[in-house]
Amino acid sequence: MTNKTSLQKSLGIGLTLGVTLLWLLGVTASGLVAQHEMNEVFDSALEETAQRILPLAVTDILNRENGARNQRAPALKDHDEYLTYLVRDRQGNLLLQSHDADPRVFGPLPQEGFSNTSTHRIYGASAVSETIYLEVAEPLAHRREAALEAGLALLMPLTFLIPVSLLGIWWIVRLSLRKVVDFQQSIESRGAGDLSPVAGDQLPREFEPIALAVNRLLERLHRALETERSFTANSAHELRTPLATALAKIQRLKTRIQSDQLKADIADIEESLRSLSVLSGKLLELAKAEGGGAISQSRHDLVPILAMIVSDFESQAPGRITLTLPESEVTSFLDPDAFAILVRNLIENAIKHGSREQPVEVSMAADGTLRVRNGGNLIPPDQLALLRNRFARSKTHATGSGLGLAIADAIATGAGMTMHLRSPATGRQDGFEAELNVACI
Incomplete structure (x- = not known):
């Protein structure tokens, strides 16, 4: 598992998140400005409404018969009122009210100018030497609803713009990095x-x-x-x-x-x-x-090379080697000369140090797994781990330089393969085995 990610993915996600964040900040700023402007418009409407209603209310109150007190302005038809008003005298006595007005919304005594309660925005104006007051109230919920709708109207396009921006940014980044990706693929x-x-x-x-x-x-x-x-x-x-x-x-x-x-x-x-x-x-x-020099620039079939090398050893040690080959080709980027050196050293090591009463088994599977096994005494694990070193030998009376397995391991390592050494050999109680996969390059 790795924490690394591609440059295209990082740029695409980073730029999209950055643009989205800027848009959200812009929408927030626009919403705040729009709310401020709407409040000014609503306040102007409150003031204008009060200025329009006040003369009519004063005329109506002054033309009443003596003793007439509070009256409710009739409604031409049922409707929801966003603006309600009260007309009171200086002591707070109610003289006139709109048909849907709630006196509890207003303060106990009338006052001029703008004021706020927990639920309403109120504007008051006076007439007749400040003896008659008109107060117009507007619910704050109405203003919040208008601001929310305006904000949603600004946010709605983002639901379409964000996916479009993601695709656009991804396409532009991919187009810009196309040559870099080609460069990467040419190396890989x-x-x-x-x-x-x-x-x-x-x-x-x-x-x-x-x-x-x-x-x-x-x-x-x-x-x-x-x-x-x-x-x-x-x-x-x-x-x-x-x-x-x-x-x-x-x-x-x-x-x-x-x-x-x-x-x-x-x-x-x-x-x-x-x-x-x-x-x-x-x-x-x-x-x-x-x-x-263990790697070649093209693939080669290693089966005939292995057969030829085993044939050469047959003349040196008749009847000592059994060979098992696959029916299909086994191709690899392993250099043929390097493969020949590797196999020769493994077989030579098995012939020299293996039991003369048991054959040396050389096999290659269709998946490229090469095995060289021989009988003989067990090799302790501590000695087995040292056999890859130069001039390292197990306890044996056979002649040798101690370089065969070191050469084979150097070729395997240079080609990016892993050579496994085992004692006892797989499926046996004794012996030695070398195994590697030549097709994994």
Whole structure:
């Protein structure tokens, strides 16, 4: 599980959230401004209504017959009143009221100007030397309802704009990063052995240094590998040729000498030269295995290579090897030469250190799993863990340099594979087994 996410996803979500937040802030500010303006309009309407009604109310009150007190203004038809009014004298006596007015909404004594109660906004005006007061009341709930409807009207478009913005931002970000994604895919799709420069000409300016650095790294790596391979090839020629020449001279000298003692000494020298030749060959194989040349640029069928190598060993150890091959091809990016070196070392190790009474089992499955098993004594876990090291050997009387498994492990590691070493072998009570999957590259 990883916490990493893509740049496209981060930009898309971040920009959408940012735009949405700005819109919400804008709607909030617009709603507050609209509410302030609506309050001014409502206050103006209250004041205008009072100024219109007051002369009519004064005329009606002054033209009444003596003793007439409170009267209720008739309604032409039933309707809900947002504005209600009372007409009172200075002492608060009720003279006139609208048909739906509730006197409890107003204060005990009339007053001029604007005032608020917990439920209403009230405006009062006076006439006839401040003896008659008119007060008009408007429910605050009406104002809140109007502000809420205005806010909802501003918010409603966001339900459509946010998804549209998300799609638009995602499309723009994806279009802008298309070259970056192509650059990423070109690196991921190439084989591990492809060290050619990566095309970065069409990348955005911010990513050009990355492409330049990658190409420089690939160039340095390519030069290092070529130098390593050149050194390995030259060393093989410079070491093997003199050793072969010295071995040939020793063998000719051996045929000319009659003394048994000198022949025995020369035989020891001959064996030492053979061991040195084998050791130099193993060291060169190890250098090649650790030089990074285990991966090729194309896939190869490894089944015929394995069959050929086992056939070569049959001439050296007749009847010692049993081979099991799949009916289908097993292709891999593993370099054929590196695969041949790996298999040769595993089989050679099994023949040298395995029991001579039991065959060496070499098998490859259709999924690419390669197994080399041999009989023999069990290897303790502490020694088994050290067999991958150079010159490490288990307790055995067989000759060897202790480099075979180190070479095989170096090739497997360089190709990104894992080589499993087991003792006892799978399905047995003894023996040794090496297993790896060559098709997992």
